[in-house]
Amino acid sequence: MTTEPLIVNAIINGEKIQTEKKIERENPAHPEEIVGYAPNNTREETKRAIDAAYNAFKSWAWSDVDDRITRMKNAIQKIKEATPEIAELLSREHGKALYDAQGEIAISLMWMEFACDHVKKVIEPELKEHENGKTIITHDPIGVVSAITPWNYPISLSTIKIAPALLTGNTMVLKPSPLAPLAVSRVTEIISDEFPPGVLNLVNGDAEVGVELTSNEKVAKIAFTGGTKTAKHIMKAASETIKKMTLELGGNDAAIVLDDFDVNDERALRRMVISNFLTAGQICMIAKRVYVHRSIYEAFVEKYIEAANKWIRIGDPFNPEVTVGPVNNKNQVQYVKSLIEDAESKGAKVIKLGKVLDAKLMDNGYFLQPTLVLGADPHDPIVVEEQFGPTVPILPFDDEEQVIELQNESIYGLTSSVWGEEEHAVKVARRIEAGTTMINTAAVQGLDVRFPFGGVKQSGVGREYGEDGIKSYTETHVINLPN
Numbered sequence: 484m485t486t487e488p489l490i491v492n493a494i495i496n497g498e499k500i501q502t503e504k505k506i507e508r509e510n511p512a513h514p515e516e517i518v519g520y521a522p523n524n525t526r527e528e529t530k531r532a533i534d535a536a537y538n539a540f541k542s543w544a545w546s547d548v549d550d551r552i553t554r555m556k557n558a559i560q561k562i563k564e565a566t567p568e569i570a571e572l573l574s575r576e577h578g579k580a581l582y583d584a585q586g587e588i589a590i591s592l593m594w595m596e597f598a599c600d601h602v603k604k605v606i607e608p609e610l611k612e613h614e615n616g617k618t619i620i621t622h623d624p625i626g627v628v629s630a631i632t633p634w635n636y637p638i639s640l641s642t643i644k645i646a647p648a649l650l651t652g653n654t655m656v657l658k659p660s661p662l663a664p665l666a667v668s669r670v671t672e673i674i675s676d677e678f679p680p681g682v683l684n685l686v687n688g689d690a691e692v693g694v695e696l697t698s699n700e701k702v703a704k705i706a707f708t709g710g711t712k713t714a715k716h717i718m719k720a721a722s723e724t725i726k727k728m729t730l731e732l733g734g735n736d737a738a739i740v741l742d743d744f745d746v747n748d749e750r751a752l753r754r755m756v757i758s759n760f761l762t763a764g765q766i767c768m769i770a771k772r773v774y775v776h777r778s779i780y781e782a783f784v785e786k787y788i789e790a791a792n793k794w795i796r797i798g799d800p801f802n803p804e805v806t807v808g809p810v811n812n813k814n815q816v817q818y819v820k821s822l823i824e825d826a827e828s829k830g831a832k833v834i835k836l837g838k839v840l841d842a843k844l845m846d847n848g849y850f851l852q853p854t855l856v857l858g859a860d861p862h863d864p865i866v867v868e869e870q871f872g873p874t875v876p877i878l879p880f881d882d883e884e885q886v887i888e889l890q891n892e893s894i895y896g897l898t899s900s901v902w903g904e905e906e907h908a909v910k911v912a913r914r915i916e917a918g919t920t921m922i923n924t925a926a927v928q929g930l931d932v933r934f935p936f937g938g939v940k941q942s943g944v945g946r947e948y949g950e951d952g953i954k955s956y957t958e959t960h961v962i963n964l965p966n
């Protein structure tokens with residue numbers, strides 16, 4: 484493994500470019516180590532990338548779908564071959580444990596393969612014969628797509644957009660987050676090299692580049708994953724030219740543990756712990772608040788702590804023993820800490836979980852030991868905010884109407900989970916306002932690329948994954964041939 488800083492490129496019209504100003508990315512486990520540099524692109528360069536995508540669209544839109552699939556499959560093969568190198572890079576710039584980085588690449592490849600296998604079915608023109616004549620319904624590409632992605636799953640949340648957009652005949656400009664730009668830039672370069680110039684462009688930067696990507700009149704669709712607050716700016720910027728949009732936003736997913744949950748079910752408890760602390764809790768669809776029926780609350784908490792102490796091992800992401808690495812950045816550490824301190828100052832009990840494998844590292848890097856918060860008020864910030872870190876409040880509830888109300892009063896509705904006897908759990912699940920609800924596991928473990936994923940309320944607009952996630956890159960065109 485190299486420790487020399489890596490310099491990644493921007494890609495505009497097939498050309499790899501560098502900028503004088505660069506984004507510097509440090510290793511969250513060892514912040515003194517610079518993992519690499521990405522270009523810090525300007526608005527002017529972003530406009531050039533959009534122009535390139537706009538010009539490429541004219542022919543790419545009418546390209547042969549079999550040719551597009553072949554190109555994507557070539558890219559998949561090359562990413563597979565480069566997986567060990569890319570996973571290490573992702574782990575070093577992000578802080579997620581190596582197995583977690585490998586998992587992110589694996590799910591990205593699974594989705595890209597699904598998109599290749601299903602695109603023909605999704606865009607196949609439909610012919611309807613009826614009493615007034617004939618109607619042809621086609622599913623055509625939309626145009627230039629601006630894809631803007633966050634730092635927590637930079638590769639999977641970019642390929643979730645790149646594969647269906649390009650396969651359905653769109654062109655794209657992708658902008659990853661400045662907090663994890665390196666590994667995703669490598670993946671994007673591999674894909675872009677398989678396609679004609681201008682089909683897949685890559686720029687780096689933050690809000691300024693984002694504003695160009697979301698307001699430029701040549702952009703037809705925005706595919707955004709990130710915070711709900713940022714999405715509000717994007718909707719405003721895009722309103723001038725009424726762009727199509729897919730928005731995958733924040734969540735404050737609840738896990739509801741019913742009175743018939745078996746507290747001795749070690750497998751389920753392990754799943755619950757993972758669903759709270761995988762990727763140090765920095766996942767949109769992780770369970771961020773747990774409500775437990777009062778009749779089993781105490782027994783549940785005891786068994787939960789046992790299970791957490793077994794699974795959680797904190798330390799260097801490259802240590803194969805480690806299950807939870809550092810938090811991605813300093814601001815996030817401070818924010819999550821402030822929520823825990825706020826709850827503690829109001830009388831909540833705070834319990835540290837897991838085994839620290841390297842105490843020295845903890846002081847130096849952006850580490851936060853996984854924390855359980857008991858006795859918080861249901862309306863404390865630690866419960867109602869999207870805390871996005873390695874902490875979870877567990878609260879008791881007395882009746883199901885009350886817990887359904889607590890779950891649904893959130894502005895968010897991304898995923899949720901219900902734990903207990905199956906039929907009972909499904910009955911409760913039906914009442915939950917969320918895009919996905921899992922029974923006896925959480926979305927982060929049960930995620931299946933074959934089915935649509937997305938949020939209700941302020942958690943998003945539209946769906947990714949599944950055939951819906953491919954179709955969202957098409958416009959429906961009706962051609963009528965009357966008798």
Ligand code: NAD
Nearest residue numbers: 632633634659660689690693694709710713731732733767
């Ligand atoms: P963020 O909203 O701060 O940033 C996301 C992206 O938007 C970044 O690339 C950023 O540079 C860009 N950006 C910032 N300001 C912009 C502007 N004015 N116009 C256009 N782009 C702009 O989010 P983050 O902190 O990177 O990621 C964490 C958030 O993402 C959490 O809220 C999490 O829940 C959410 N998320 C949602 C999903 C999902 O599928 N629903 C998945 C992962 C993460």
